[in-house]
Amino acid sequence: MTHGLTDSLSRLIRRVRPGGAKGAGDGFDRRLLAPMMLGSVLNPVNSSIISVSLVPIGAAFGAPPSRTAWLISALYLATSIGQPVVGRLIDLYGPRRLFLAGTALTGVAGVVGMLSPGLGVLIASRVLLGFGTCAGYPAAMYLIRSEARRTGQESPAGVLTALAVATQTIAVVGPSLGGLLIGIGGWRATLAVNIPLAAAGLFLGARRIPATPPARRKADRHPVGDLDLPGMGLFAAGLVCLLLFLMNPGGGDWYLLVLALAAAGGFTWRELRARLPFIDIRVLGGNLPLLATYARALLSYVVSYAFLYGYTQWTQQGRGLSPSQSGLVLLPLFATAIVVSTLTGRRQAIRGKLLVGAVGQIVACALLLLLHDDSPLWMLLAVVFVLGIPQGLNNLALQNAVFHQADAGRMGSSAGLLRTFGYLGAIVASAANGAFFGERADTGGLHHLAVFMLAVSVLFLVVTVADRSLRRGTPPRTDPEIPRTTEKDQP
Known part of the structure; x- marks a missing residue:
């Protein structure tokens, strides 16, 4: 599955970036794609695959939704802290060792989760998983920026689009994969999937992520005592x-x-x-466009994950679908998001994507209010299809905004902060699900959750409309010049 996804994304890059596939000397080093994509999807796949596992896990341990919600929050608690911390370490010491260490911890978390005797140990495994999956996305953004400097390409749109497509593909296909795994091996199989994924990540990371060159290590050496x-x-x-x-x-x-x-x-x-x-609070405080991007990430994740977890639980307990059927219902979300991201990946305009995404969220949340216990299947699919449009637009626009707005020397930590704000939103979504559903994910709770999501979607639209920096088109870099490298500059 990993190699098939990588091949598809490589074809996407050839279409989006003129010039086709190039070698490491005159274009983006495509050997980096596989570890970048795999590392970046480890967290989204575990964020989404748990959505269809919550009901079976609750039944196995006699826990209501208010308690199983900690399986979501534990992952995001660890990740929210770990992403910027690990991202900063990547900025200082390079991505290779941190990528490998995080991937190995992901495999350990998979073993612990698979063998968990109770809910407490399972929650602890999710904490380990959160820390283990912290390195993948900051490492990928670090490598993209490094390649941009090396090649002189200011905006590798194809690579950024491929990264966004991979992340949201796995995030959305996760419930379907989870339903399939539950049908084959029970809910424990959704934790065990991290073992082969971690093994593949270790192999690809060791083979393809370059070590920091000795000259650069000497020039950029930061003793441990320099860590804040x-x-x-x-x-x-x-x-x-x-x-x-x-x-x-x-x-x-x-x-x-x-x-x-x-x-x-x-x-x-x-x-x-x-x-x-x-x-660096002085730099961050003076970069209002980047702060606005972080705020939009928080709001976007509130809506996305409130839907992912709330809607999935409702389809099982309110609508009466099985975990496998519930996962399949979300497939149109995957298909729509991929098509939208692929079609809009060539366009640099961020504001237009965010505006359409905001309106799409509002429409999808309003449609949730029309659902009932006996709603036909086509209505369930229609809601998922509509939400796929903002799913494909918002993630791509937010990621591109950070790439252009963040300081180049802090790309790893800036990318980590983007995920931190997003996971703050996911925590809020998890808390909202627990508050509105209580003991059971019924239709009344879904409608209350939909009103909450609708309010957040309107706020997302207001923040986007009020952001004047987006009206200039592609946001300016805080590091406006990316010098084209010469032979003596290259490692």
Whole structure:
């Protein structure tokens, strides 16, 4: 499956980028595609495949949706913290070793999850999985930017499109794959799938991701003592408190919010004084377009994952479909998103994609209000088809925006922060599912969830319309010049 997906995406790159397939000397090094794609999809496949596993897992351990929601939140809690941290390490030390270490941890998490005797151990395996899948996406964005500098191509649109297509393909096909695996080997098979994926990632990463050249290692050497460990610790502490609060905002744990604010204050104070800050607040604070992109990522993920988890659970408990049937219902989402991304990948205009995506989300959320326990199958498929349009547009536009807006020297951590904000949205979506469904994913809960999603979609549209930087077309880089490399510059 991995090689077939890579071949398809290679053909996409040849269509989108004039000049066809080129060697490493005069175009993007296509040998990097396989590890980049595989590393980037490890987190989305585990984010989406669990959606059809929640009901069987709950039945196996006697846990309601409010408890199985922690299987979602545990992954995002670990990933939200780990993505920018690992991304910063990739910026400093290169992608190879971190990619391999993360992929190996993913395989370990698969073994632990497959053998879990109870819900607590299963949640712990999801935490391991979150940390293990942190390196793939920042490493891919780092490699894309490195290749852009090496080749002098300012915007490798074909590669960025292929990365977005791979990510959302796996994210959407995950439920269908999960339903198939559950039918074959039960819900444990959805955890065991990480073992062969990790093995493939280790093989491809070791074979194809280049080691940092000795000359560059010497020039860019950063001792461990230069790491902003206090900043990373305060960032992690604040995010943990915030996410735990968001998981149960009505539970009376207001002290968590106070602790999160205190950690945020300490983090800001530290970063303004650190010699090599974990997150350069001065640069980030002066880059309002990038901050707006992060805000849109949060809102977009709230809608996408509230639908992915909420709708999938409702089709099983409210509509009465089996896990396999529920996964198959989401296939039009996969097909539509792929077609939309492929057709629009050539176009650099980000604002148009986001506006159409916002309207598509609003329409899809409104259609959810028309569904009932006896709704015909074609109505279920129609909702999925409509949501596939923003699914194909928003992810591509957000990723391209970060590529153009982020500082080149912090591409890994900036890409990690994009995922962090997205997973904050996924945490909010998970909390909303638990709040609106309670003990059972019924139609009344689905309609309340749809109203919540509709409000978030309208806010996404408002933020996009109000962002003046998008009206100039492709956002300007914070590093406006990407010098064309000469022989002495190349590693």
